[in-house]
Amino acid sequence: MSLYRPLCIGKLSLPGNLFLAPVAGYTDRAFRSICVEQGADFTYTELVSSEALVRGGVKTQSLFRRADNESRYCIQLFGSDPDVMYRATAMLTPQRPDLVDINCGCPVPKVVKTGSGAALTRDPERLARIVEAVVHASQEHLDNTPVSVKIRSGWDAQAINYRESASAAVAAGASIVALHARTRDQGYEGKSNWAHIADLASHVSVPVVGSGDLFAPQDAVAMLEQTACAAVMFARGALGNPFIFAETRSLLLTGSYEVPCLQDRIAVAFRQLALLASDVGEKSACLEMRKQFCAYTHGMTSAAELRSQLVHADTIDAYRALFPSLPAMLR
Numbered sequence: 001m002s003l004y005r006p007l008c009i010g011k012l013s014l015p016g017n018l019f020l021a022p023v024a025g026y027t028d029r030a031f032r033s034i035c036v037e038q039g040a041d042f043t044y045t046e047l048v049s050s051e052a053l054v055r056g057g058v059k060t061q062s063l064f065r066r067a068d069n070e071s072r073y074c075i076q077l078f079g080s081d082p083d084v085m086y087r088a089t090a091m092l093t094p095q096r097p098d099l100v101d102i103n104c105g106c107p108v109p110k111v112v113k114t115g116s117g118a119a120l121t122r123d124p125e126r127l128a129r130i131v132e133a134v135v136h137a138s139q140e141h142l143d144n145t146p147v148s149v150k151i152r153s154g155w156d157a158q159a160i161n162y163r164e165s166a167s168a169a170v171a172a173g174a175s176i177v178a179l180h181a182r183t184r185d186q187g188y189e190g191k192s193n194w195a196h197i198a199d200l201a202s203h204v205s206v207p208v209v210g211s212g213d214l215f216a217p218q219d220a221v222a223m224l225e226q227t228a229c230a231a232v233m234f235a236r237g238a239l240g241n242p243f244i245f246a247e248t249r250s251l252l253l254t255g256s257y258e259v260p261c262l263q264d265r266i267a268v269a270f271r272q273l274a275l276l277a278s279d280v281g282e283k284s285a286c287l288e289m290r291k292q293f294c295a296y297t298h299g300m301t302s303a304a305e306l307r308s309q310l311v312h313a314d315t316i317d318a319y320r321a322l323f324p325s326l327p328a329m330l331r
């Protein structure tokens with residue numbers, strides 16, 4: 001069987017197994033739309049606070065609006081109170097998400113100290129009650145949309161407990177588990193331990209999505225081969241590089257892939273900038289896109305100089321002025 005393959009999660013059918021991971025501050029509506037255009041089979045919003053949602057934060061709502069071309073997507077929630085998570089899930093009804101994911105991996109102290117994110121992996125009983133609450137809300141308000149969890153390997157090297165966390169979630173009704181194979185202690189540093197993904201894939205009855213150190217198409221092929229996970233999730237490897245989806249699919253299906261030329265990459269960056277500007281306004285979009293433009297221009301001969309100028313670009317015209325050789329129609 002090909003390593004690139006469709007995937008069923010409860011009532012959700014996905015055409016392929018190359019996902020865009022949730023990445024706070026990056027996987028907004030504009031970027032998800034670009035990733036879909038570039039071949040992502042499934043996309044996740046960044047983590048959304050269940051507390052903020054039930055308090056009625058308008059800004060929170062903007063975090064999970066579906067993009068126009070996003071025919072399937074997942075909304076990720078975080079929280080530590082099953083009742084609040086139930087109510088937050090019920091509030092997603094107008095968006096009709098195709099999957100609701102529960103964040104059990106965020107390492108940030110502000111999140112962890114409330115008992116949310118990675119703290120949930122230290123308390124599998126609470127994790128299970130939260131999954132039950134979200135599944136219940138989904139049955140009552142979302143027409144039984146499947147529910148997933150995204151966990152880490154454990155809290156630290158002394159507390160590797162991904163099996164326990166995943167089993168608790170599955171017993172409580174989760175239909176898929178994503179594993180970022182680092183501990184909370186590691187944050188995003190050091191190597192992820194793919195042996196944990198392989199072990200979990202053979203241990204649980206639901207599909208496992210692998211996450212960690214996917215920076216090139218070859219990494220995804222290696223993860224699929226070495227771990228037998230059902231799907232892979234690109235995170236940092238996709239930032240400023242949404243081309244990684246089509247490249248990986250091509251590598252999996254044909255054994256080779258082509259890298260888009262610089263001009264095509266930059267044209268996509270300008271499209272992302274335009275989409276973001278229509279969502280959040282030109283000024284905010286220009287600020288937000290600075291970090292991603294640097295990644296899009298990776299490999300340019302004058303990249304360092306360009307970066308120093310990008311940090312001053314606060315209008316779309318200012319961005320354009322930095323790329324004088326780009327044909328106007330491509331921007």
Ligand SMILES: Cc1cc2nc3c(=O)[nH]c(=O)nc-3n(C[C@H](O)[C@H](O)[C@H](O)COP(=O)(O)O)c2cc1C
Binds near residue numbers: 188236
């Ligand atoms: C800046 C940043 C923000 C992230 N935000 C989230 C998030 O909102 N929810 C989540 O589940 N994981 C989040 N992650 C974790 C990623 O989804 C992914 O699991 C992790 O980066 C490992 O993959 P990588 O090594 O290929 O980047 C974030 C990672 C980074 C670097």
